[in-house]
Amino acid sequence: MIKNSDTDKSQKGGMGKMSEQKPVKAKYLLRDIIGKHYKDAWDAKERGEKVGWCASNFPQEICETLGVPVVYPENQAAAIAAKGAGQTMCEHSEQNGYSNDICAYARISLAYADIKECKEMDMPQPDFILCCNNICNQMIKWYENIAKELNVPMILIDIPYNTEFEASDDRAKYIRAQFDHAIEQLEEITGKTFSQERFEEVMEISQKAARAWLKATEYTKYEPSPLNGFDLFNHMAVIVCARGKQEAVDAFELLAKEYEEAVKKGTSTYRGEQKHRVLFEGIACWPYLRHKLTTLMNHNINMVGTVYGDTFGIVYNNVDEMMKAYSYVANCISFERALKMRVDVVNRTNCDGAIIHTNRSCKQWSGFMYELERRLREETGIPTVTFDGDQADPRNFSEAQYDTRVQGLLEVMEANKKGGNQ
Amino acid sequence: MSKIVELLAKFDEIVSNPKKRLDDYTAQGKKTIGCLPVYCPEEIVYAADMVPFGIWGAEMEVSQSKKYFPAFICSILQTSLEMGLKGDLDKLSGVMIPILCDSLKCMGQNWKLGVPNVEFIPVIHPQNRKLEAGVEFLTSQYNKIKNKLEEISGNKITDEKLQNAIDVYNEHRAVMREFVVTAAEYPHLITPAQRSAVIKSGYFIEKPEHTKLVKELIEECKAQPQKEWDGLKVVTTGIIADSPSILKIFEDHKIAIVADDIAHESRQFRTDIPACGNPMEALARQLSVMEGCSVLYDPDKKRGEMIVDQAKKYDADGVVVLMTKFCDPEEYDYPIMKKQFDQNNIPSIMIEIDQQMQNYEQARTMVQTFADMLGN
Numbered sequence: 001m002i003k004n005s006d007t008d009k010s011q012k013g014g015m016g017k018m019s020e021q022k023p024v025k026a027k028y029l030l031r032d033i034i035g036k037h038y039k040d041a042w043d044a045k046e047r048g049e050k051v052g053w054c055a056s057n058f059p060q061e062i063c064e065t066l067g068v069p070v071v072y073p074e075n076q077a078a079a080i081a082a083k084g085a086g087q088t089m090c091e092h093s094e095q096n097g098y099s100n101d102i103c104a105y106a107r108i109s110l111a112y113a114d115i116k117e118c119k120e121m122d123m124p125q126p127d128f129i130l131c132c133n134n135i136c137n138q139m140i141k142w143y144e145n146i147a148k149e150l151n152v153p154m155i156l157i158d159i160p161y162n163t164e165f166e167a168s169d170d171r172a173k174y175i176r177a178q179f180d181h182a183i184e185q186l187e188e189i190t191g192k193t194f195s196q197e198r199f200e201e202v203m204e205i206s207q208k209a210a211r212a213w214l215k216a217t218e219y220t221k222y223e224p225s226p227l228n229g230f231d232l233f234n235h236m237a238v239i240v241c242a243r244g245k246q247e248a249v250d251a252f253e254l255l256a257k258e259y260e261e262a263v264k265k266g267t268s269t270y271r272g273e274q275k276h277r278v279l280f281e282g283i284a285c286w287p288y289l290r291h292k293l294t295t296l297m298n299h300n301i302n303m304v305g306t307v308y309g310d311t312f313g314i315v316y317n318n319v320d321e322m323m324k325a326y327s328y329v330a331n332c333i334s335f336e337r338a339l340k341m342r343v344d345v346v347n348r349t350n351c352d353g354a355i356i357h358t359n360r361s362c363k364q365w366s367g368f369m370y371e372l373e374r375r376l377r378e379e380t381g382i383p384t385v386t387f388d389g390d391q392a393d394p395r396n397f398s399e400a401q402y403d404t405r406v407q408g409l410l411e412v413m414e415a416n417k418k419g420g421n422q
Numbered sequence: 423m424s425k426i427v428e429l430l431a432k433f434d435e436i437v438s439n440p441k442k443r444l445d446d447y448t449a450q451g452k453k454t455i456g457c458l459p460v461y462c463p464e465e466i467v468y469a470a471d472m473v474p475f476g477i478w479g480a481e482m483e484v485s486q487s488k489k490y491f492p493a494f495i496c497s498i499l500q501t502s503l504e505m506g507l508k509g510d511l512d513k514l515s516g517v518m519i520p521i522l523c524d525s526l527k528c529m530g531q532n533w534k535l536g537v538p539n540v541e542f543i544p545v546i547h548p549q550n551r552k553l554e555a556g557v558e559f560l561t562s563q564y565n566k567i568k569n570k571l572e573e574i575s576g577n578k579i580t581d582e583k584l585q586n587a588i589d590v591y592n593e594h595r596a597v598m599r600e601f602v603v604t605a606a607e608y609p610h611l612i613t614p615a616q617r618s619a620v621i622k623s624g625y626f627i628e629k630p631e632h633t634k635l636v637k638e639l640i641e642e643c644k645a646q647p648q649k650e651w652d653g654l655k656v657v658t659t660g661i662i663a664d665s666p667s668i669l670k671i672f673e674d675h676k677i678a679i680v681a682d683d684i685a686h687e688s689r690q691f692r693t694d695i696p697a698c699g700n701p702m703e704a705l706a707r708q709l710s711v712m713e714g715c716s717v718l719y720d721p722d723k724k725r726g727e728m729i730v731d732q733a734k735k736y737d738a739d740g741v742v743v744l745m746t747k748f749c750d751p752e753e754y755d756y757p758i759m760k761k762q763f764d765q766n767n768i769p770s771i772m773i774e775i776d777q778q779m780q781n782y783e784q785a786r787t788m789v790q791t792f793a794d795m796l797g798n
Contacts, residue, residue, distance in 0.1 A: 097757030101494065102750050133549065137524050140549060140719055141754035147721040148758055154721040158549035158556075161521040163530060163542075170562040174548060177555030335531040358492055363750065366492050367528025371535050 026255035027231075030238050033251060037071070037241045041124050044069040050127035050190045053146065055139055056240045057311075057329050058132035058157060059322070061206055062183055064244030065199040066192045070130060071123040075237050076112065077105035081286035081392035083120040090393050104361040104392035106142035113146050128152050128189050130182070134159035134332040136364040153189055155182050159327045165337050167324040175323040202244050203322070209243045210313045212252035217309035219259035221349045225277070226262030228270035229303025230293045233284045239312040270302050276413045279305030279346050279382075282357030282365060287394040288402075295403050299410045304349040307341055331364050338368075339375050346380045352413045354384040355406065360396040383412040423646065429639045430616045436623035437664075440475075441510065443626040447473050448513045453575055455543070456517035457625075458529065459498060459661070460685050460717050462545055463518075463705055465587040465695070466568050468629065470575040475514065476625025477502050478662055478686055479777045490532040496748040497777035498662065499529045506537035515574050518567070520545040522717035523751050543570055549719040551709045560706035568702070584701040594629045595691035597636050602681065602688060606736055608643045609651050609678030615669040617679060621687045622664050651678055654796050657733045659683040659725075659759070660744035661716075661752060665775055667782040668744070675793040680736040683729050684744070689715050716751035725755055726762030733768050739796045740769040742789075747776040769796060 045051050054063065054070035063070050080089060086104060092111035094100055100107070112118050116125060129152060131143040140156065147154035157178045160171065183194050216235075219226050235255070242248040262268060278296075280303040285292060296303065311330040316322040327333075330341065346354070356373055358366050373384050385405040390396030436443065447454050453472040457464055464474035479498035486507040487500045505511050517540050519530040534542040546563045548556035568579050598621065605617045612620075620639065624632045653676025663669070663684045672679070682688045693712045698704035712718055714725040733741060741763055745752055756772065763770040771792045773785045 097760055099745075099750075099753035099756070101748055102753050106754075137522075137527075137549075137717075138750055138754075141716075141751055144719070144721050144723060145754055145758060148723045156550060156719060156721075158719070160546050160548060160559075161527040163521070163544040163546070170559055174550075174555050174559035177553065178550055181550075181553060181555075335535060360494060363495060364524035364527060367495060367525060368490065368531045368535070370490055370492070371532065 024254070026251050026258050027235075029247070029251035029254060030235055033238050033242050033245070033247050036247070038123060041069045041071045045124040051124045052128045052130050053126040053143075054130040055132040055135070055143070057134050057326065058130045059179060059182075059326055060244050061199065061202050061322070062179070062186065062194075063130070064202045064206075066183070066186055066190065066194055067198075068186060068190050068192060072241050073109040073112075074105050075240055076121050076123055077108040077392055078237070078284075078286045079121040080108055080112075080118055081394070082289060084287065084394075085118060085120040086287050086392045087394050089118065090395075100393070102361075103136075103138045103142070104390055104396075106138060108392055109142065110145060110149075113150055126150065126152055128186070129154050130186075131156045132159060132326070134326055134329050136331055136362065138364075153185070155185050157182055157326075159332060162327055162332055162337075163334050165334055167327045171327060172320060172323045175327065176320070179323065203316075203319075205246055205249060206244045207315060208249040209239070209245070209252060210315050212249050212256060213239050213243070214309060214313040214315075216252050216256040216259060217306075217313075218348075219256065219263065220304035222263050223277070223350065224266070224268050224274040225270065225302055225304045225349075226259040226268050228268065228293070229280060229306065230284075230289065230296075231269055232303075232306060232308060233289065236308055236312070243312070243314070270297075272297055273300050274302040275300035276352045276410065277302055277304040277350060278409075279303075279342065279349070279351045279354040280357075281307070281342065281354055281369075282359050282389075283362060283391040285357065285389040285397050286392050288389070288397055288399065291399055292402065295406050299406065301406070301410065301413075303355075305342075305345040305351045305354070307345060310341060310345070335368055335372065339372055339379070342372065342376050343379050346376070346382060351380075351382055352416065353382050353409050355409060356384060356386040357389050358386050360388065360390040361393060362391065383409055383416070385409040426611060426639065426642045426646070429635060429642065430612070430619070432635065433619040433623045433639075434616070436626055437619045440626045444475060444511075444513050447475075453515040454513065455571070455574070456511060456514045456540070458502060458517065458519045458526070460522050460526075460689070460715070461520060461547065461709070463564055463567060464629075465584065465591050465705055466564065466571055466579065467518075468590065469579045469583040469587040470568075470571040470577050472515065472571065472575050472577075473628055477505070477511070477517070478625070478664075480505065481665065481777050483778055490536055491528070494748050495525045495528070496661075496746055497779075498746065499525050501777050503529065503532055503536065506533055506540065511537070511540060514540050516541040516543050516570070518543045518545050520547060522547060523749075525748075525750075541570075541574070543567060547709060551712075551718065557703065557706050557710055560709060561703050564702055564706055581701050584705070588695045588701055588704060590629050590633075592694045594624070594633045595694055597633050597640070598624070598691040599688075600640055601636050604640045604643050606655075606678070606680035607648055608646065609653065609655075609680075610649045611643055611646060613669070614672040614677070614679050615666060618664050618669055618687075652676070653678055654740070654793060655680040655736065655738045656740050656742045657681045657683065657729055657736065657738045658742050658744055659729055660685070660775065661746040661749055662686040662775065663744050665777070665782075668773065668775065668785060671782065671786050671789050675789055677742075677789070677793065680738050681732040683714065683725070683732065685715065685717075716749075716755045723755070723758050726759035729759065730762055730766045730768060733766075738768075740771070740792065742792075743770060743772040744775050745772050747774050747779075 052070040089108040089111040093107040316325040467474040479501040484504040487503040714728040
């Protein structure tokens, strides 16, 4: 859970206080990674180095290898929304002519590019921007506008939506060519040089981080889960911004160890009895995280299933596989692959039900969700509910509707338990 | 003059009942392939001796598509899916659906699941269309489409046939460009609705036939004297501008469309397939030279300037932005374009368009106000 005190420290990069006496907890390491991430960017900016804005699922291996500091507008928008400034920022963009139909992250980010400050989460303005549309095509339009308004170069790695189950070779070839071209462009912009040796090192670290992330997130399969699933929404920021860093490897490996311990002791970061286990489908509603979690906890429901584990578990054995791996993120895949992902998560984590977020900001994620919901029910037998929400615009979420829908799901899950239906 | 009236009536007849064309072609034993927005390689369909059939939604209410799409997906796709789900498009032998926007990506999947009897043929365009790797990728994708269309048609698509298709389509593009200029020169002979029908009918009949008819119309118009237009001239921009209600509102206020940047209209024919040794590569290269479209990556955002140039060239009084509701690519372009219109002292308005909309009073008021302002 993002608390004000934590974020005040991480805003302009204060390192968290680490106790010398007690063993370090993973959550503090993770918080410190975020703090350092922003601090490094500010420091670089002050030194006169070029800093970029980067898409969450852009091949970070490039930036990490070149040693180019980047910050993530999606992380920033989520934090701004979580701290209650989502609506103000969205309204600013709307006053500038942007429709409230477009993604709220984009509206917040475009407002930030205009106003250039936001006390909820500041970050340096970009000297260049790195875009990747494997999560959606609104990324391209959002970043186009940033490039135009701020007059900065834009680098795009286009990862076309994959209508087939596997990524074909011609796709991998196209992605690879763009990957190489992006490196050239970034070398020219920043004056830094790409080192093959460093690249190998970064790939290795990234693999360790991805696997550590997958390992940690997998612990939700235990009954009871040693973690409150909502913790993952916070930890996610690290896998976005630091998956090429050794610190992330260390933090996630420690997290996995902590979960291992908790499983042995039967403890959990989830307070209360975990009576029901759910798949939570979709992006978090950042302005309402606390409310959503409270409702679940009031009903002894824990989120144990999410696609965020797999989607950031970008694993590969070589560069060619890396190209394909970046095209297997949750929003880039065919219906069949998307369905399989959810069915696997439900089965792996033994979910009793699913709560599906119809995200007003995300057409890509919501566009075939209705059919996916039906097929998920068919293939797993679990009950499902949807609710209308938004990742960052608080006006698109109704607490009452969410509560009612969760209540409805609860009743079915309870009846299933009583009736022995599964 | 009567020949003009006759020709315009023919175009109107075609757009009034596109389904009849589909039925006729099917009855003749011809196979048809549906083509969804924004860009489909119709030339490959034509080279397979099949008929490309445009599907850009319809003015209708939806019910079945709500089982697949949430409310915030554009009506072009909602109504197209609706037609598919209801069986209206069952005679098609396949449907090409691009991935040019997030909603289109989902459209393909929903169609595949909801209308399995009409084969889904994905059209995968590269956004890095100017890189050689992008052209190579698109060539590879177009070859996959070619294989699929050969399978469906039972016909071999040779390079000769493809080159011929390119020639036929480039001729059509040239004629359509000429028509748009002619319509601008003869607004007293061709109303906005008639202009729309001439362009739109091209989606429902084979290109050679359409080219012939449009050529005739152009000749007949040119034989007539030009008249000073005492109304207003506008450039339209947006995804689609075929709403009869909007077109009637333009007519009622003596507004002539002298140029357009409409995806359904000029964006289809303002860029020829470039000359290139290999016809499939030529087809793929076209994307690399297209500019000014909301669904084609452009960090320079040239679209606004292109519209400004059109407005100046055709002496337009203003720009009308026809905003398809829920079209996010267009919504992102709008504030940038608006600034460019303002900087160049070109008055503009934005009207929301929705194929599920029934009440156009707000649009009428806006156009009225705009016309009054421009008239002064």
